[in-house]
Amino acid sequence: xxxxxxxxxxxxxxxxxxxxxxxxxxxxxxxxxxxxxxxxxxxxxxxxxxxxxxxxxxxxxxxxxxxxxxxxxxxxxxxxxxxxxxxxxxxxxxxxxxxxxxxxxxxxxxxxxxxxxxxxxxxxxxxxxxxxxxxxxxxxxxxxxxxxxxxxxxxxxxxxxxxxxxxxxxxxxxxxxxxxxxxxxxxxxxxxxxxxxxxxxx
Amino acid sequence: xxxxxxxxxxxxxxxxxxxxxxxxxxxxxxxxxxxxxxxxxxxxxxxxxxxxxxxxxxxxxxxxxxxxxxxxxxxxxxxxxxxxxxxxxxxxxxxxxxxxxxxxxxxxxxxxxxxxxxxxxxxxxxxxxxxxxxxxxxxxxxxxxxxxxxxxxxxxxxxxxxxxxxxxxxxxxxxxxxxxxxxxxxxxxxxxxxxxxxxxxx
DNA sequence: ACCTGAACACCGTTCAAGT
DNA sequence: ACCTGAACACCGTTCAAGT
Numbered sequence: 481x482x483x484x485x486x487x488x489x490x491x492x493x494x495x496x497x498x499x500x501x502x503x504x505x506x507x508x509x510x511x512x513x514x515x516x517x518x519x520x521x522x523x524x525x526x527x528x529x530x531x532x533x534x535x536x537x538x539x540x541x542x543x544x545x546x547x548x549x550x551x552x553x554x555x556x557x558x559x560x561x562x563x564x565x566x567x568x569x570x571x572x573x574x575x576x577x578x579x580x581x582x583x584x585x586x587x588x589x590x591x592x593x594x595x596x597x598x599x600x601x602x603x604x605x606x607x608x609x610x611x612x613x614x615x616x617x618x619x620x621x622x623x624x625x626x627x628x629x630x631x632x633x634x635x636x637x638x639x640x641x642x643x644x645x646x647x648x649x650x651x652x653x654x655x656x657x658x659x660x661x662x663x664x665x666x667x668x669x670x671x672x673x674x675x676x677x678x679x680x681x682x
Numbered sequence: 683x684x685x686x687x688x689x690x691x692x693x694x695x696x697x698x699x700x701x702x703x704x705x706x707x708x709x710x711x712x713x714x715x716x717x718x719x720x721x722x723x724x725x726x727x728x729x730x731x732x733x734x735x736x737x738x739x740x741x742x743x744x745x746x747x748x749x750x751x752x753x754x755x756x757x758x759x760x761x762x763x764x765x766x767x768x769x770x771x772x773x774x775x776x777x778x779x780x781x782x783x784x785x786x787x788x789x790x791x792x793x794x795x796x797x798x799x800x801x802x803x804x805x806x807x808x809x810x811x812x813x814x815x816x817x818x819x820x821x822x823x824x825x826x827x828x829x830x831x832x833x834x835x836x837x838x839x840x841x842x843x844x845x846x847x848x849x850x851x852x853x854x855x856x857x858x859x860x861x862x863x864x865x866x867x868x869x870x871x872x873x874x875x876x877x878x879x880x881x882x883x884x
Numbered sequence: 885a886c887c888t889g890a891a892c893a894c895c896g897t898t899c900a901a902g903t
Numbered sequence: 904a905c906c907t908g909a910a911c912a913c914c915g916t917t918c919a920a921g922t
Contacts, residue, residue, distance in 0.1 A: 508797060510797075513894090513895070513896085514895085514896060514897085515894090515895085515896090524906070524907055525897085525908080526898080526899085526906065526907060526908070527906060527907080529896095529897070529898080534896075534897075535897090589791075589852075590792070590794060592792060592852070594712065595712075599853065604853075607853075632862075632865060632869055633869060633873075635846075635866055636842075636846060636866040636867075636869045637870070639845040639848075639849045639850070639870075640838075640841070640842030640843075640845050640846065640870050641845070642848075642849060643841040643842050643843070643844045643845020643848065644837075644841040644842065644845065646841075646844075646845065647841045647844060648841070650794070651801065660834075663834060664834055664837055664838040665838070667834055667835055667838045667878075668838040668839070668841075668842050668874065671835075671875075671877030671878040672874050672877060673877070674876075674877035674880070675872065675873030675876035675877030675878075676869075678877070678880075715913090715914070716914085716916085717913090717915090725887075726887070726888055727889080727915085727916085728887065728888060728916090728917080728918085729887060731915095731916070732886080732887080736915075736916075737915065737916090885922100886921105887920105887921085887922085888918105888919105888920085888921075889918100889919105889921105890917105890918100891916105891919105892915105892916085893914100893916090893917105894913100894914075894915090895912100895915100896912095897910105897911085897912090898910085898912105899907105899908100899909100899910090899911105900907105900908105900909095901906105901907085901909100902905105902907075902908100903904100903905085903907095
């Protein structure tokens with residue numbers, strides 16, 4: 481029985497976002513509908529369009545929140561250590577987040593906004609931040625390599641780790657154990673770094 | 683003005699499939715709707731449910747056709763040569779297919795069937811075939827390594843290549859040139875193989 | 885036996901009308 | 904000024920009715 485001015489627009493916005501996240505977590509991205517969210521927060525459909533321009537906008541904000549949480553966990557779970565070891569920890573930590581927050585994480589890639597809409601800059605920046613972490617570490621590993629080459633290497637290895645996660649987790653979460661997936665990540669990262677950092681004395 | 687028995691069920695099935703592919707190619711996966719397909723082939727919506735159980739079934743068959751074409755191109759474009767070189771050619775060839783058939787290719791990963799439905803075996807087999815190619819080559823590269831380890835390595839490197847393709851092509855097809863993407867793939871594959879094949883004498 | 889097309893349930897979005 | 908909820912256009916799916 482929510483009446484006007486019960487909540488500020490900002491409060492409603494947060495309620496919508498939280499409700500959306502809960503629905504995705506408990507019932508999956510496919511269950512995320514405007515009427516469902518409205519029911520959850522005690523308002524009607526129209527109210528949601530007061531705080532988000534449309535469903536796509538709402539979804540982008542849910543995805544952004546997930547990216548923030550991912551970033552926080554990556555930093556928390558990978559304490560200072562030797563660069564090579566830390567890249568490996570970052571990669572394992574990414575897998576951990578993906579498997580523990582599967583619905584929210586996979587939603588980031590499942591959802592595509594229509595061709596005529598472009599990705600908001602504030603969102604793209606959050607995506608780029610993920611790459612920066614690895615880039616810095618690779619820079620420490622091979623200080624004499626060009627920054628542009630280091631950037632490419634970071635992008636390659638991080639995309640590679642993501643590829644293993646997405647192919648392993650989305651198709652067959654059960655029959656391939658999480659440990660097998662982690663082994664593949666270790667394999668990719670260790671061999672890549674051995675090949676990359678060792679290229680000078682080869 | 684299609685009347686009964688103008689086409690056999692098998693013919694209609696193919697017409698539906700071809701129409702669906704054309705729509706995806708020309709207007710994207712988001713534009714693929716039953717009514718649109720019906721219009722294209724000169725039948726009405728009901729007819730489509732004579733040859734496919736539902737939209738999900740139809741989509742799986744479109745995806746299967748794409749996987750077949752991908753397999754064919756991988757074989758055609760990567761003639762016999764040294765194993766290491768051929769893995770690289772496979773990877774480049776995969777990127778080429780993905781970028782030239784972007785809508786059909788990305789649809790494979792954009793579409794997820796509902797949680798209560800499981801992936802048909804005939805479809806899963808087609809997916810596995812892609813990995814087998816790399817697995818065989820890595821087997822040639824390091825004949826004394828366990829088959830299970832070779833399988834893991836193949837999965838790791840191929841998933842890695844896929845990861846680069848999907849992150850590079852789906853987000854920003856324009857501002858990151860296709861050559862940059864290819865460079866990242868070369869980087870990943872060469873360094874991985876250098877690290878992997880060279881691990882014994884390290 | 886094959887095919888139609890109206891009908892149904894459900895979706896995102898809008899906006900005149902209420903408080 | 905905030906919020907409602909009926910209305911609209913569109914979606915996948917079904918199935919009694921036609922030929």
